[in-house]
Amino acid sequence: MSTSFDPTTAPILATYARFPLTLVKGEGSRVWDNQGNSYLDFCAGIAVCSLGHCHPSMVAAIEKQARTLIHVSNLYFTEPAAHLAQLITDLVEIPGKTFFANSGAEANDGLIKLARRFGRHCPNPETAEARHEIITFNKSFHGRTLGGIAATGQQKIKDGFDPLLPGFRHVPFNQLNALSEAITPETCAILLEPIQGEGGVNTATPEFLEGLAKLCKEHNLLLMLDEVQCGFGRLGEMMGWRALGAPDLQPDAISWAKGMGGGIPIGAFWVNDRPASDDGTALSSLLGPGSHGSTYGGNPLAAETSLAVLNEIADAELPANAMAREAQIRETIASWKHSAITAVRGKGLMLGIALNPEVVKAPEGKTIAAHLCGELLTNKLLVPPAGPDTIRFLPALNVTEAEVAEALSILKDTLDSL
Incomplete structure (x- = not known):
């Protein structure tokens, strides 16, 4: 390839407003561009690179598994996926089962399908009609699939993609009365991020989480958590919701991605084994053979890498x-x-x-x-x-005190200059 090749002119769809920067190398919390310049990385792939770049334990896991078995069909079992599923259940500390996907959007689509199946299995007791409505929250973000954007509580994400998947109702975040009033006979589940990422980093209060859980029990609704950005150590607990002061919360389903693979594409959702109804049918059994799938989800390379990442997060x-x-x-x-x-x-x-x-100003057309x-x-x-x-600020979880001090110094100097 010619050394004069400019990646910023490549024929890539402009679905991202990319900065004019081409990165070629990473180590720890630093990356380098194709001009040799070094940057302190507090984006970390948007909360993906939990161990920073090229962490030795992650590199070793990838190299070893790449020489052993990279991919087989999900028609068969593999040891890495089995060990990873067991580790996830151990971390959740509630009996349940996991489905592996490739991204957070796919994991959230799985939650949507689970809610629809639950609403059919547990219909409206008065009409015997299946329930299908899912309540989510204003400023939420649940991915870019058609299901994900329908669930997302931001109009800018939805614009231009009508007609959207029906069955979603958005209410104000942290407002329990508004949530209670939004529940209808068609409602089957509530989906929320413990901390909203793309919507401005808004944290659910303990009182809201506890009240939400109570409403779910009263109305027989699934309580589904989107921990795609906040899970696996980022909030100071391996399970993000446990960091928010509602220790008795018992989720029915949880989605993850981003940091669980450290940069290797992997997503997952976990489903509680609790009975879904009086007949004793387990909630986790509602998605049986043929109900959901993923060609690459949980392949040995991704699963073994995720095991290395999650174990390093815990061990360190x-x-x-x-x-x-x-x-x-x-x-x-x-x-x-x-x-x-x-x-x-x-x-x-x-x-x-x-x-x-009033202090930070931007050129016209920019936030x-x-x-x-x-x-x-x-x-x-x-x-x-x-x-x-x-x-x-979404740095690697092993970022050092000195690196944080350096980032803060750059932030202050930049704000002072503005």
């Missing part, structure tokens, strides 16, 4: 590091008393830094968050936006 006590680095970030930003920052939202290493639009991300990139710090007025 990275959830505790996430909490320590959160405290460092919050204390440092609070000490600035900076007029450009209005709040720090989130938990662990899923933090949103909200910007003051202040996207503008600041571009300025930080110029100063060699990579972060993603979260809505129009919030940037995210």
Whole structure:
């Protein structure tokens, strides 16, 4: 290939507003572009690279499995997928079963199908008609499939894709009365992110989670958690919802992706083994043979890599590091008393830094968050936006105290210059 080739001119659909940056190498919390410039990576593939780039344990797992068995059909069992499913059930600490996919969007589509099956198995007791409606929340994000965008509570994600999959109702986040009033005889499930990522890093309160769980029991609804961005250590607990102060919450189903593979594509959803109805049918049995599938989901290479990532997160006590680095970030930003920052939202290493639009200005056609991300990139710090007025800190879970201090210094200098 010619050395003059410019990847930014490649014939790739412009579905992303990409920054003019071509990355060619990564190590730990740093990446390098094709000009040799180094950047501190606090985007981490948008919460994907849990161990940073090219972590030795992950590289070793990929190399070993690539020489052993990369892919077989899901018509057969494999040891990596079996071990990974057992590890997930052990981490959830509730008996259940897992389906492996390739992404968070696919995992969430699986949850939607589970809810539809549940609504058919447990119909409206008065009319005996199947229930199909799922309640989600304003500012939520559940993926880019047609099912995912129908579930998402952001109009900009839906525009231009009508007619959407019916059966979704969106209500305000953290407002229990609004949720209670939205439940209808057709409602079969509630789906939420414990912390909304793309919608601005908005955290569910313990009271809301507890009230939501109570409503699910009262109305026989599935409680489904989307932990695609917040799961597996990022919030300071291996299960994200446990970090939010509602320890008695018992989810019926959970979706994951992003950080569970460290960069290798993998997604999953787990389903509780509890009885779905009085006849004793297990909830996890509602998706039986032929009801769902994935050609590549849980193949040996992806599953073995995920095992290495999740075991390293636990063995290296990275959830505790996430909490320590959160405290460092919050204390440092609070000490600035900076007029450009209005709040720090989130938990662990899923933090949103909200910007003051009266102080941070952007060129016409750009949000202040996207503008600041571009300025930080110029100063060699990579972060993603979260809505129009919030940037995210989503570094690797093993990011060091010194690296966090460096990132904060770049952020402050950049805000001062604006």
